[in-house]
Amino acid sequence: MRQKSCQARLEAELQDRLRDIRTLWRLYQRNPETSHRELGRFGEYGLSCDYVARGTFQGQKRGYFRWQLSWGGPADEFRFYMDExxxxVEIEYWFLDWYDGASRSLSGENYALLNEIFQNFKDLGLVKTERAQSFGN
Known part of the structure; x- marks a missing residue:
């Protein structure tokens, strides 16, 4: 049986991620060391945070900060496009599986949640450091 396309699976994958992230973020805000019995700690959720410079991938016109949650097939991540x-200024969720991918720009309360998390990454110095490293600084 053929697997559904990433576009067909996008909404369910996004909602699952958002549910987990909301749960972990609330715990983190109360106490950064708090752990969820199934999800672990917010600071350990996902694989990496990095900056993907413009032109890293064929046809990529702008750089973005990436919160990569899983890798391989399937993979998913949030992309944060930034101003100077x-x-x-824009946050996208991407769901990728071998030679297929789909994305959605966030809005409303989902945008607000991820923007709050991005601000935390920024306050921790992660965004500036990762961006500088990508440019060799």
Whole structure:
């Protein structure tokens, strides 16, 4: 049986991620060391945070800060496109599986949640450091 396309699976994958992230973020805000019995700690959720410079991938016109949650097939991540002050101006969720991918720009409360998390990454110095490293600084 053929697997559904990434576009067909996108909404369910996004909602699952958002549910987990909301749960972990609330715990983190109360106490950063708090752990969820199934999800672990917010600071350990996902694989990496890095900056993907413009032109890294064929046809990529702008750089973005990436919160990569899983890798391989399937993979998923949030992409934060920034202005010159390193503030997020657009946030996308990407779901990728071998030679297929789909994305959605966030809005409303989902955007607000991920923007709050991005601000935390920024406050920790992660965004500036990762961006500088990608440019060899």
């Amino acid at each position: 002050n390193l503030d997020a």
